[in-house]
Amino acid sequence: DAGITQSPRYKITETGRQVTLMCHQTWSHSYMFWYRQDLGHGLRLIYYSAAADITDKGEVPDGYVVSRSKTENFPLTLESATRSQTSVYFCASSESIWQEAFFGQGTRLTVV
Amino acid sequence: ELKVEQNPLFLSMQEGKNYTIYCNYSTTSDRLYWYRQDPGKSLESLFVLLSNGAVKQEGRLMASLDTKARLSTLHITAAVHDLSATYFCAVDMYSGGGADGLTFGKGTHLIIQP
Numbered sequence: 231d232a233g234i235t236q237s238p239r240y241k242i243t244e245t246g247r248q249v250t251l252m253c254h255q256t257w258s259h260s261y262m263f264w265y266r267q268d269l270g271h272g273l274r275l276i277y278y279s280a281a282a283d284i285t286d287k288g289e290v291p292d293g294y295v296v297s298r299s300k301t302e303n304f305p306l307t308l309e310s311a312t313r314s315q316t317s318v319y320f321c322a323s324s325e326s327i328w329q330e331a332f333f334g335q336g337t338r339l340t341v342v
Numbered sequence: 343e344l345k346v347e348q349n350p351l352f353l354s355m356q357e358g359k360n361y362t363i364y365c366n367y368s369t370t371s372d373r374l375y376w377y378r379q380d381p382g383k384s385l386e387s388l389f390v391l392l393s394n395g396a397v398k399q400e401g402r403l404m405a406s407l408d409t410k411a412r413l414s415t416l417h418i419t420a421a422v423h424d425l426s427a428t429y430f431c432a433v434d435m436y437s438g439g440g441a442d443g444l445t446f447g448k449g450t451h452l453i454i455q456p
Binding site for chain 1: 373375377383384385386387390392430432434442443444445446447448449
């Protein structure tokens, strides 16, 4: 399917476990982003990538790791999940700095 | 640090009425975006505003950008129930090297009642 897809859609994990959220886009967009959405905070940027093998920190990167070995994939890993990382995570991509970002369906992550 | 403030954060209005949502941002930027989010859903792009004085319209929604005032508005004309959603403005944190991701406002939760 064309577009941007995230998996899983829902995940429950335990504190201290490592978990990876997947993001795949079929447009070959250069830019990809990870945001988290929390009540009272809106959406906040975790990490972004301008191209394969180029990543950079956003506003709230602590506790997260990203990689981008292929243009179409941008996984987000929580190295040791904490309850404060319970959130809805959105992946997004855009073709250029002059165009809007398109968002995936989101992953609802609960850390217990 | 770029800050984006929307107001109001909550808005309940009647069908047929007009209203405006305001988005102020703290540092220079000439790229501003408006998104819509329905409950439990993803974000849908509404408008991309790329220059001072830009105005875009789609149906009952019209967005404008004043970069000198660091202000964007989203105007709703003759509201209908289907426009009930949360609306976000977002500003590009462009630092000269490319797209650095968006800074979002907290969103305006809009309820339109019959």
